[in-house]
Amino acid sequence: xxxxxxxxxxxxxxxxxxxxxxxxxxxxxxxxxxxxxxxxxxxxxxxxxxxxxxxxxxxxxxxxxxxxxxxxxxxxxxxxxxxxxxxxxxxxx
Numbered sequence: 001x002x003x004x005x006x007x008x009x010x011x012x013x014x015x016x017x018x019x020x021x022x023x024x025x026x027x028x029x030x031x032x033x034x035x036x037x038x039x040x041x042x043x044x045x046x047x048x049x050x051x052x053x054x055x056x057x058x059x060x061x062x063x064x065x066x067x068x069x070x071x072x073x074x075x076x077x078x079x080x081x082x083x084x085x086x087x088x089x090x091x092x093x
Contacts, residue, residue, distance in 0.1 A: 005029070005051075005058045009040055015084070018043040020051060029056075031089055036081035043083065 008019045015033040018040055022029055030051065032043040048064035 003058065003060055005048075005056075005060055007044055007060075016040055016043075017089075018047065020044075020047050030086055032086055033084040033089060034079065034081060036079075039079045039081055039083060042077075042079050047086070 004023055006021050006023050008021055010017050010019070012033075015035055016037055016039070017031060017033045019031045020029045021027065030047045032047055034040060034043050045064050048058075048061040051058065052061035052065050
């Protein structure tokens with residue numbers, strides 16, 4: 001099975017916008033923003049976990065729910081700075 005998702009991070013107005021993109025249609029599936037580059041991992045993990053929990057089929061999303069760091073336990077469990085969740089980002093269509 002080939003991966004159907006890809007991720008992308010862009011800087012817009014001083015924020016790091018993290019996006020999950022469908023490879024086939026090139027449409028954004030989900031988006032979050034953070035003010036610190038340290039929080040990019042937290043945002044990606046949050047979005048991929050929610051995608052997998054809500055029934056999305058993706059090897060990358062499934063792995064994000066089961067990945068552990070040997071020393072610290074779960075990685076990126078709390079954000080370091082301000083986070084804008086998907087419902088806080090205006091959608092342009």
